[in-house]
Amino acid sequence: MIKITNLTKIFQMPQPLPILKGIDLEITRGELLCIVGASGVGKSTFLHLLGGLDRPTSGAVEFEGQDLFTLNDNQLAAFRNRRIGFVFQFHHLLPEFTAMENAMMPLLIQGQTWDEAARVAADLLSKVGLGERLSHRPGELSGGEQQRVAVARALILKPNLVLADEPTGNLDSHTADDVFALMKDLNKQLGHTFVLVTHNEKLAAQADRIVRMVDGKILEAQAAEP
Numbered sequence: 487m488i489k490i491t492n493l494t495k496i497f498q499m500p501q502p503l504p505i506l507k508g509i510d511l512e513i514t515r516g517e518l519l520c521i522v523g524a525s526g527v528g529k530s531t532f533l534h535l536l537g538g539l540d541r542p543t544s545g546a547v548e549f550e551g552q553d554l555f556t557l558n559d560n561q562l563a564a565f566r567n568r569r570i571g572f573v574f575q576f577h578h579l580l581p582e583f584t585a586m587e588n589a590m591m592p593l594l595i596q597g598q599t600w601d602e603a604a605r606v607a608a609d610l611l612s613k614v615g616l617g618e619r620l621s622h623r624p625g626e627l628s629g630g631e632q633q634r635v636a637v638a639r640a641l642i643l644k645p646n647l648v649l650a651d652e653p654t655g656n657l658d659s660h661t662a663d664d665v666f667a668l669m670k671d672l673n674k675q676l677g678h679t680f681v682l683v684t685h686n687e688k689l690a691a692q693a694d695r696i697v698r699m700v701d702g703k704i705l706e707a708q709a710a711e712p
Contacts, residue, residue: 487550493544494542495531495542506542508703509702518680519682520690520696521696522683533651537572569646570645570647571643572640572649573637574650575651575653577635584623588635589607589639589642611635611638615634619631630657630665641672644676645678648680650680651683655684670692
């Protein structure tokens, strides 16, 4: 599904700061892939490039044969909005809107009617265990529930690829386990490809495959233990 070739990223500080130093990786459709490594090794930078949120210094990210970085900014934004869902460490929900309104927002932006967007959002929120919390605002939800809303929002446009950057990093261990289990279940049920950045080795061991990053390079890619 995705082929990454010699991907590099250098930030031009007062002195050039290389973050990614030639990443080669292939990602298979429908897999749950975890990227692990210490802070500062380039995991989040890699995820941003994979999702088209930033452009590399060199190299290619081919998505079903299309090199993302041959697209202009408008084309890349349209591709990103249509094909990729994002879940971040902090849920970034809008506090004045309900769980259902937050989840349906991407559909409304795409021009979907309110009634249809509400129907789809309610169905998806039920899938993530929030069918009884549709009218609650983020401040009335627990941390785990807020992140479940963020997962539903990321999935509502039925993206081919879901990217999650430390999605459980702001949660206690029990809630983190629940949110990871939710994403794993959705990966199997809905067939979306998931790429997760995490420092939690216990959670990563439950993925289909683990990619370990060290100092801007991939040290190893291995199947997770059964």
